[in-house]
Amino acid sequence: MQEGKPLTDREINRGLLNILFENPLWYWGLVGLLAVVVLGAMSAAGYMINHGLGVTGLNRPVMWGFFITNFVFWIGISHAGVMLSAILRLSKAEWRRPATRAAEVLTVFSLMTAMLMPLIHTGRAWRIFYWVFPYDWARGIYPNIRSALVWDPSAVFTYLTSSILFVYIALLPDLAVIRDRSTGLRRQIYSILCLGWKGNPRQWKLQVIAGILLSALILPVFVSVHSIVSFDFSMAVSVKSWHSTIFPPYFVIGAVHSGVAAVVIVMALMRFLFGWHDYIRPEHFDALGRLLIVVATGWFFFFVMEFIFGLYGLEGDEIGMKDFLTAKPPWNWWFITFVGTTYFIPVSMWLFKGVRRNPWLMLVACVSVNIGMWLERFLIIVPGLAQKQTFNFVWGTYAPSPVEVVIIIGTFALVSMLMLLFAKVFPLIPLYDVKEGEILRSEIQIGRKKVPAVIRDE
Amino acid sequence: MHRANGHTTVGEEVQLTPQGVTEHLSYKVFNIDKRFVLALVGLGVLVILGIIGFIVRAVDDGFSDAARPQWGYYAAMFGFLLVTAGSAPVAAIAFRWTKNHWRRPLSRASELFALVGILNVLWFIPMIFLLPGIDLNGDGVLAVGEDRRTIWFEGPIGAPLWWDTSAVIGLALCGLAILWVSARPDMVALAARGTGWRARFLSWLSMGWRGTEQEWRLQQASLAVLGAFYFMLLVFVHTLISLDFALSLVPGWKDSIFAPHHALTGLQAASGTILVTIFLMRTCGGFRQYIGLDPFWSFSKVLLGLTLLWGYFWFSEFMTFWYGRDPTEQTVVKLVMFESYRVAFLLNFFFSFLIPFVMLIWNVVRKSVIGPAIAGASVVIGAFFMMVRLYVPAFNIPQADLGAHTVADFEAEAGQIAVQLLPVKPDVWDGFIVAGGVGAIALIFLLGTKLLPVMSMWETKEGLLYILFRPFIKGRYMVLGKPE
Numbered sequence: 029m030q031e032g033k034p035l036t037d038r039e040i041n042r043g044l045l046n047i048l049f050e051n052p053l054w055y056w057g058l059v060g061l062l063a064v065v066v067l068g069a070m071s072a073a074g075y076m077i078n079h080g081l082g083v084t085g086l087n088r089p090v091m092w093g094f095f096i097t098n099f100v101f102w103i104g105i106s107h108a109g110v111m112l113s114a115i116l117r118l119s120k121a122e123w124r125r126p127a128t129r130a131a132e133v134l135t136v137f138s139l140m141t142a143m144l145m146p147l148i149h150t151g152r153a154w155r156i157f158y159w160v161f162p163y164d165w166a167r168g169i170y171p172n173i174r175s176a177l178v179w180d181p182s183a184v185f186t187y188l189t190s191s192i193l194f195v196y197i198a199l200l201p202d203l204a205v206i207r208d209r210s211t212g213l214r215r216q217i218y219s220i221l222c223l224g225w226k227g228n229p230r231q232w233k234l235q236v237i238a239g240i241l242l243s244a245l246i247l248p249v250f251v252s253v254h255s256i257v258s259f260d261f262s263m264a265v266s267v268k269s270w271h272s273t274i275f276p277p278y279f280v281i282g283a284v285h286s287g288v289a290a291v292v293i294v295m296a297l298m299r300f301l302f303g304w305h306d307y308i309r310p311e312h313f314d315a316l317g318r319l320l321i322v323v324a325t326g327w328f329f330f331f332v333m334e335f336i337f338g339l340y341g342l343e344g345d346e347i348g349m350k351d352f353l354t355a356k357p358p359w360n361w362w363f364i365t366f367v368g369t370t371y372f373i374p375v376s377m378w379l380f381k382g383v384r385r386n387p388w389l390m391l392v393a394c395v396s397v398n399i400g401m402w403l404e405r406f407l408i409i410v411p412g413l414a415q416k417q418t419f420n421f422v423w424g425t426y427a428p429s430p431v432e433v434v435i436i437i438g439t440f441a442l443v444s445m446l447m448l449l450f451a452k453v454f455p456l457i458p459l460y461d462v463k464e465g466e467i468l469r470s471e472i473q474i475g476r477k478k479v480p481a482v483i484r485d486e
Numbered sequence: 487m488h489r490a491n492g493h494t495t496v497g498e499e500v501q502l503t504p505q506g507v508t509e510h511l512s513y514k515v516f517n518i519d520k521r522f523v524l525a526l527v528g529l530g531v532l533v534i535l536g537i538i539g540f541i542v543r544a545v546d547d548g549f550s551d552a553a554r555p556q557w558g559y560y561a562a563m564f565g566f567l568l569v570t571a572g573s574a575p576v577a578a579i580a581f582r583w584t585k586n587h588w589r590r591p592l593s594r595a596s597e598l599f600a601l602v603g604i605l606n607v608l609w610f611i612p613m614i615f616l617l618p619g620i621d622l623n624g625d626g627v628l629a630v631g632e633d634r635r636t637i638w639f640e641g642p643i644g645a646p647l648w649w650d651t652s653a654v655i656g657l658a659l660c661g662l663a664i665l666w667v668s669a670r671p672d673m674v675a676l677a678a679r680g681t682g683w684r685a686r687f688l689s690w691l692s693m694g695w696r697g698t699e700q701e702w703r704l705q706q707a708s709l710a711v712l713g714a715f716y717f718m719l720l721v722f723v724h725t726l727i728s729l730d731f732a733l734s735l736v737p738g739w740k741d742s743i744f745a746p747h748h749a750l751t752g753l754q755a756a757s758g759t760i761l762v763t764i765f766l767m768r769t770c771g772g773f774r775q776y777i778g779l780d781p782f783w784s785f786s787k788v789l790l791g792l793t794l795l796w797g798y799f800w801f802s803e804f805m806t807f808w809y810g811r812d813p814t815e816q817t818v819v820k821l822v823m824f825e826s827y828r829v830a831f832l833l834n835f836f837f838s839f840l841i842p843f844v845m846l847i848w849n850v851v852r853k854s855v856i857g858p859a860i861a862g863a864s865v866v867i868g869a870f871f872m873m874v875r876l877y878v879p880a881f882n883i884p885q886a887d888l889g890a891h892t893v894a895d896f897e898a899e900a901g902q903i904a905v906q907l908l909p910v911k912p913d914v915w916d917g918f919i920v921a922g923g924v925g926a927i928a929l930i931f932l933l934g935t936k937l938l939p940v941m942s943m944w945e946t947k948e949g950l951l952y953i954l955f956r957p958f959i960k961g962r963y964m965v966l967g968k969p970e
Contacts, residue, residue, distance in 0.1 A: 118787075122968075251798060265810045274742035276802040329721065330746065337742035472967045474951050479967040483958055 031311050034469065039306075040462050041205060044455045047302050048206065054301075055448070062445035069438020072431045073148050081151040083431050090413045090426040095149040098436050100405045101286070102142035102443075103184065103257050104279075105398075108287030109135025109191055110250035113198075114243035122468075122482055123315040125461045126308045130298060130447075131291045132195045133456065137446040138290075139188045141439050143181075148435060176259035183249075183256040190246045197238050200225050201460040254283045261408065268345045269338055269412045278330040285320070285327045285370070286401035289394035292316050294447065296391040298456060307457055310385035317384030317393075321375055324397075328371045345415065353411055366407055370400030502775065504947040511672075511939040511946075512679040514772065518936065521770070529929040536922010539915040549615040551885040557616050558878035559916035561731055563923040564609050565873035568727060569748075570866060571927050572606050573720060573756035574599035575661050577785075578668070579713035587966060588780040590949045591773070592764050594942040597668055598934045599759070600661030602927050609923070610654045613731065614647045616881070618888050646730040653723045660716045667708045670695045671944040684937065724749035728876070735880040736821070738814040738892030741807075747799040748876075754792040754838065755869035761785055761862030763931075765855065767940060776941055779855065786858035790846040793865065797839045813894035817907070821893065822875050826909045830875035838868030870920075882910050 035043070047055070076083050086093050112131040116124035147153045159171060171178050203222035210218055225231060255276035261267070262275035272278075292313065299308040338346045353363050374393040383389045416423045428436075450456065470481040543560070547553040577596040581589035673692035677685045695701060728748035733739050761782070768777040804823070807815040823831045842861040851857035887896065887906050896904035912920075934940075952967035 255802070262806050263809050265812060271806065271810055272742045273803045273806040274746065277743065277746065277799060333742050333745060337740060341740045470965050472952070472954060472965060474967065479969045481965045481967045484964045484966055
């Protein structure tokens with residue numbers, strides 16, 4: 029884990045802060061393009077609010093479609109932050125250093141985007157206030173806290189708050205570095221943001237302790253968020269194929285799978301767009317690829333368990349559901365695509381070291397994962413609802429409308445645009461983390477060979 | 487840049503040399519002291535008690551479908567063997583994959599538990615006969631190998647007895663293969679320093695190991711591949727055994743997290759087993775200079791994570807069943823958690839989750855030797871009670887009621903538990919069987935330590951090369967080589 033030339037502090041500052049102080053044309057062109065797509069999505073949402081939910085493909089019995097699929101998808105992507113930042117920080121993995129902040133920031137923006145989805149899905153978003161707050165004390169109508177749909181915002185807001193705190197605490201030393209390199213109004217803003225960071229031993233000690241504590245405290249939140257999102261489905265007895273005890277860990281490991289794959293995509297793009305070849309090296313992709321093999325295989329085990337237990341009870345409607353998914357076109361083609369893109373294609377690529385060390389091939393494999401994981405959520409939600417259940421009286425089908433498609437595409441553009449805007453204002457790779465890695469870098473002579481080593485500070 | 491010479495320090499500032507490691511560990515294998523003999527005798531008595539209990543049960547009750555309720559604790563003990571000794575080699579496999587240097591003192595001990603795989607296979611044989619019979623060919627006669635309850639495919643070939651037996655035997659063989667591949671370099675070193683039948687046997691068993699570069703590379707690759715197979719087989723065995731011998735015997739019980747929870751309990755209990763083992767090695771075994779604080783400190787974090795996962799999996803199962811208010815699911819929850827087997831469940835919950843969690847969240851406990859060992863012992867005890875509350879009620883469902891649609895259909899007096907779901911208390915023969923099982927695990931492990939070194943010589947010497955202590959800024963810190 030010691031490839032790449034040794035870097036001085038000056039080189040690190042200059043290399044990682046280049047995008048903050050320069051204005052390349054490609055950057056504003058890309059941001060502009062993404063902004064156009066986001067505006068298009070906002071227009072579509074406005075059109076939908078004006079004309080009603082009828083402009084979407086939602087109809088009895090498929091009341092949840094693309095919007096809820098996208099909600100679960102982005103919640104899943106948000107799990108990258110804690111996985112890579114908190115867990116790897118606690119386990120002292122050296123290869124985490126260039127990935128942590130990008131993962132944490134992706135968490136924050138994907139959570140924000142995810143929360144937009146149920147809001148848009150309500151159709152009349154302003155009525156969310158009536159749902160959250162009791163609007164008529166005399167009639168005693170309160171939010172039903174026994175509903176998983178009420179647990180959801182509590183969990184997501186907690187995760188969002190703690191993630192923002194996590195990003196901010198880790199940003200403080202870097203904000204001070206930018207402050208010291210800025211002038212005028214910019215300097216004043218960064219001075220306020222860095223909370224008077226001077227870099228003395230006491231501040232560093234507090235920052236490290238805060239990072240470790242937040243890492244440990246955010247882990248249960250990370251598990252609980254997607255578990256509670258899974259409760260939206262598994263608590264429902266009425267929809268066949270949803271009421272399954274394996275849903276919470278199945279959703280969580282699926283989230284880790286898609287989230288880590290998303291971070292790999294972000295890292296590959298960062299390396300290409302910002303020229304960070306010295307900081308994001310093939311060894312990092314190699315380590316992430318090996319982690320993804322383990323996570324993907326764990327996910328596949330849970331998927332198989334969930335699938336075969338649908339058949340285990342020999343219940344006619346559950347078997348009918350599985351038959352619908354695996355034998356009826358076009359659903360069987362979506363199913364094959366989902367399994368192939370989520371597991372078989374990427375894992376068979378990751379088995380080769382040459383692929384793992386190639387950023388572009390890793391990008392392709394991880395895009396495949398995220399296509400598959402989006403399809404996974406779609407295939408959990410829609411086919412289950414489309415079947416005749418105990419409490420509805422009709423079979424149905426679902427086809428997304430152009431409005432929904434535009435809004436979904438808009439969410440991808442939104443997250444990308446927010447990441448780019450963040451990169452313009454704050455460094456996406458933590459400066460102090462990279463500098464620490466350089467200090468702890470060492471070598472041992474064993475016989476005739478020099479072996480890379482790391483100094484353990486405990 | 488410093489040269490790694492013959493003298494360096496490992497763990498807590500203890501002087502070890504490669505030559506010293508070889509001599510000392512060889513001595514430990516060939517020397518048999520009074521304490522060892524006493525331990526063998528004590529464990530031998532337990533094993534004999536277990537054999538007596540098994541024979542009495544077999545003679546009195548037999549292995550028919552009608553006798554299955556009598557064998558619940560025997561089945562629970564098989565589950566316990568699987569989650570402790572059966573899963574223990576995973577510690578060596580997993581931490582070799584992640585290239586943790588603190589694994590070195592415990593990897594061989596973890597691999598030695600593969601010898602207990604032979605006991606797993608022997609213990610499993612009667613259980614095949616205890617699976618409920620279904621007259622598949624309709625001739626009115628239940629014949630072993632012809633008529634069995636099928637879950638996986640139709641026909642005797644697809645029956646659990648084939649799948650399960652193959653899986654259990656495969657797991658044992660894979661574990662022994664890992665032990666052999668890992669121990670070959672040490673066998674040569676021992677054969678060169680020993681005399682008598684053991685030296686001759688080890689020389690033969692090493693199959694001409696010379697320590698060439700190609701042999702070392704092949705060994706690393708073999709350990710990686712066999713390790714992957716073992717892990718997959720272990721999950722497979724946990725899935726099959728838990729489904730065939732527990733879940734499927736309770737009508738209407740459909741629980742998709744059951745098998746993963748069982749597998750996770752295996753990982754957790756295996757971690758506890760290894761922690762207790764290295765604690766005993768350090769305090770009673772004379773390996774203090776090899777086993778410092780690092781393995782306990784690092785492994786305790788893993789155990790904390792596994793304990794939290796255990797609690798999470800349990801909560802997923804409980805919450806989904808409890809919230810849904812389905813009658814079958816409510817009956818199952820009452821059976822295995824809150825009514826019939828409430829005591830076993832509470833003990834399971836306390837020992838598998840509450841006690842280790844409350845202990846291991848404190849850094850001062852994790853950063854000690856005794857703390858993780860106590861937590862490890864706690865999860866091992868908790869695993870036993872989990873096996874009791876899963877297998878005993880499942881084996882107690884009478885043959886005539888297996889065809890019921892659901893346990894919720896069992897008739898009961900108002901406010902009473904159905905007869906089929908009443909708790910089964912262990913008798914003296916069950917106690918003998920449990921004691922025999924525990925004694926057999928320890929006996930086989932101890933005998934294994936007199937055949938192979940309980941600590942891997944080559945891995946320990948490799949660690950001496952990669953771990954140095956060097957001054958850094960104002961202190962003295964460990965420098966860890968990372969050749970990968």
